[in-house]
Amino acid sequence: MSETAENQASDTYDVIVLGAGPVGQNVVDRARAAGLTVAVVERELVGGECSYWACVPSKALLRPVIAIADARRVDGARQAVTGDLDTVQVFARRNHYVTDWDDSKQAEGVKSLGADLFRGHGRIDGPRRVTVTRDDGARHTLTARHAVAVATGSLPLLPEIPGIREARPWTNRHGTDSSTVPGRLAIVGGGGVGVEMATLWQGLGSQVTLLARRGLLPRMESFAGKLLERGLTEAGVDVRIGVQVTALRRPDAGGPVTVTLDDGSELEADEVMFATGRIPATEDIGLETVGLTPGAWLDVDTTCLVRGVDGHWLYALGDVNHRALLTHQGKYQARTAGDVIGARAGGLAVDDTPWGDHATTADQHAVPQVFFTDPEAAAVGLTAEQAAAAGHRIKTIDLDFNAAKGANLYADGYQGHARMVVDVDREILLGVTFVGPGVSELLHSATVAVAGEVPLKRLRHAVTCFPTVSEIWLFLLAAYQRAQD
Numbered sequence: 001m002s003e004t005a006e007n008q009a010s011d012t013y014d015v016i017v018l019g020a021g022p023v024g025q026n027v028v029d030r031a032r033a034a035g036l037t038v039a040v041v042e043r044e045l046v047g048g049e050c051s052y053w054a055c056v057p058s059k060a061l062l063r064p065v066i067a068i069a070d071a072r073r074v075d076g077a078r079q080a081v082t083g084d085l086d087t088v089q090v091f092a093r094r095n096h097y098v099t100d101w102d103d104s105k106q107a108e109g110v111k112s113l114g115a116d117l118f119r120g121h122g123r124i125d126g127p128r129r130v131t132v133t134r135d136d137g138a139r140h141t142l143t144a145r146h147a148v149a150v151a152t153g154s155l156p157l158l159p160e161i162p163g164i165r166e167a168r169p170w171t172n173r174h175g176t177d178s179s180t181v182p183g184r185l186a187i188v189g190g191g192g193v194g195v196e197m198a199t200l201w202q203g204l205g206s207q208v209t210l211l212a213r214r215g216l217l218p219r220m221e222s223f224a225g226k227l228l229e230r231g232l233t234e235a236g237v238d239v240r241i242g243v244q245v246t247a248l249r250r251p252d253a254g255g256p257v258t259v260t261l262d263d264g265s266e267l268e269a270d271e272v273m274f275a276t277g278r279i280p281a282t283e284d285i286g287l288e289t290v291g292l293t294p295g296a297w298l299d300v301d302t303t304c305l306v307r308g309v310d311g312h313w314l315y316a317l318g319d320v321n322h323r324a325l326l327t328h329q330g331k332y333q334a335r336t337a338g339d340v341i342g343a344r345a346g347g348l349a350v351d352d353t354p355w356g357d358h359a360t361t362a363d364q365h366a367v368p369q370v371f372f373t374d375p376e377a378a379a380v381g382l383t384a385e386q387a388a389a390a391g392h393r394i395k396t397i398d399l400d401f402n403a404a405k406g407a408n409l410y411a412d413g414y415q416g417h418a419r420m421v422v423d424v425d426r427e428i429l430l431g432v433t434f435v436g437p438g439v440s441e442l443l444h445s446a447t448v449a450v451a452g453e454v455p456l457k458r459l460r461h462a463v464t465c466f467p468t469v470s471e472i473w474l475f476l477l478a479a480y481q482r483a484q485d
């Protein structure tokens with residue numbers, strides 16, 4: 001039964017959305033804006049992983065760590081930093097931003113859009129049909145006139161390693177909801193979750209060992225991982241690159257865990273966290289009833305319509321389509337697909353040409369991402385390697401930030417690096433990467449330049465304020481100009 005309409009007579013809606021994370025909520029918003037009736041199904045908390053165990057709590061916890069690190073880089077302020085972080089207050093701050101894991105405000109938000117919220121596990125049951133099973137076993141069948149949008153997100157991937165279950169490893173869940181600081185924390189995985197969690201828990205007082213089988217942040221330009229490795233090491237993290245975990249032992253449930261590495265060495269920790277990637281939350285959503293494979297990522301076209309299903313009714317958005325496992329990108333897909341669903345339902349034209357109103361073109365060309373580490377790592381578009389592999393003729397411009405006065409005023413002895421990847425045939429940017437303190441707020445300028453395909457000749461006229469960290473643009477563009485002369 002719907003939370004909004006206790007005696008809901010009709011179980012037919014224009015659109016059914018599976019999953020009320022940030023992505024699901026954005027489809028609801030756009031489908032309602034198109035005048036469609038919407039049911040949304042959520043089995044856990046309205047707001048999803050992002051609101052309660054990923055983006056929001058991790059950034060709420062990281063901000064105090066970075067604020068202290070920033071203060072230490074400014075003479076005069078540094079001398080005032082005389083104590084440790086107040087972890088009780090840090091956890092209280094996190095609890096505030098996750099609303100104590102109470103989703104009533106977000107549930108109200110969904111209802112205020114005019115959608116009906118069904119609590120329970122949703123499963124597709126043939127074309128355009130979804131069954132909702134509540135915790136008490138009660139079942140409700142919903143039918144969609146126009147579309148079912150799957151936005152069920154992703155789950156942590158735990159590799160098959162002997163002893164992993166008994167070790168009861170942390171994942172992003174305990175990594176973001178714990179209110180105790182483990183004395184020693186081993187983190188496996190050098191991707192986004194691994195590096196942010198290492199920054200965070202080391203900053204809160206753990207002795208962190210970060211175990212990465214490749215360099216850190218392998219999907220970014222390689223200098224990002226190297227600068228981050230230096231930053232983490234300076235913060236006290238024991239960063240070990242090129243190692244694999246081969247076994248785990250935790251004989252006493254309340255005791256330490258022993259981690260065996262592929263070089264035969266062992267290390268002991270109070271907790272071990274796996275940050276080794278994600279799997280799609282599609283194992284038990286009835287994909288087999290429409291000819292798809294349970295547990296698979298959902299392959300979609302540019303309008304987010306699932307490939308291999310007839311009738312233009314099944315859409316997949318956010319993590320579940322594996323295009324870019326990022327909240328902002330999933331929300332972009334959701335806005336686009338919500339509009340597409342509205343257009344198709346109303347018999348209107350769909351503009352799915354590149355950069356058209358109904359295409360998620362940015363997923364291919366201009367995905368921005370920030371890692372809130374120290375230093376921060378921010379990038380949009382293609383790396384030099386990706387651009388070359390895609391057949392572009394490119395020129396890369398690399399610069400240290402200390403060229404910019406604004407960067408030095410921001411942090412004494414500012415250390416950071418920037419790279420822009422130029423398409424020399426079109427004289428536009430294909431990708432930009434910044435690593436350094438405070439660069440997260442710089443990234444959107446690069447995203448506008450990449451997504452807008454702004455000619456470099458015009459970008460020269462986008463004057464940067466003196467003295468800001470953004471002045472790096474001035475130096476990057478001047479360096480490109482010099483390289484042409």
Ligand SMILES: Cc1cc2nc3c(=O)[nH]c(=O)nc-3n(C[C@H](O)[C@H](O)[C@H](O)COP(=O)(O)OP(=O)(O)OC[C@H]3O[C@@H](n4cnc5c(N)ncnc54)[C@H](O)[C@@H]3O)c2cc1C
Nearest residue numbers: 019021023043048049050054055122153318319325326327
């Ligand atoms: C530690 C960590 C930090 C991150 N930080 C960032 C960040 O700073 N910025 C960023 O952009 N991204 C970040 N991400 C990625 C981000 O969390 C995801 O990209 C985002 O949550 C995807 O949103 P979603 O709505 O697709 O899925 P989710 O947020 O996972 O929501 C899916 C919802 O669907 C529900 N659901 C699943 N199956 C069913 C079912 N069968 N029936 C009913 N409901 C169901 C779930 O309960 C959940 O509420 C981070 C990820 C992690 C792990």
Ligand SMILES: NC(=O)c1ccc[n+]([C@@H]2O[C@H](COP(=O)([O-])OP(=O)(O)OC[C@H]3O[C@@H](n4cnc5c(N)ncnc54)[C@H](O)[C@@H]3O)[C@@H](O)[C@H]2O)c1
Nearest residue numbers: 159189190191192193194213275276277278325370371372
């Ligand atoms: N600020 C942000 O935007 C942010 C923060 C965190 C996570 N995220 C996103 O969430 C998603 C999940 O992040 P993630 O870090 O879990 O995944 P990931 O895929 O980015 O990184 C996982 C890492 O673990 C390594 N790995 C895999 N199996 C391993 C094993 N058996 N032993 C050792 N290492 C192993 C991989 O080589 C990889 O480097 C990513 O797409 C990421 O972009 C975003």
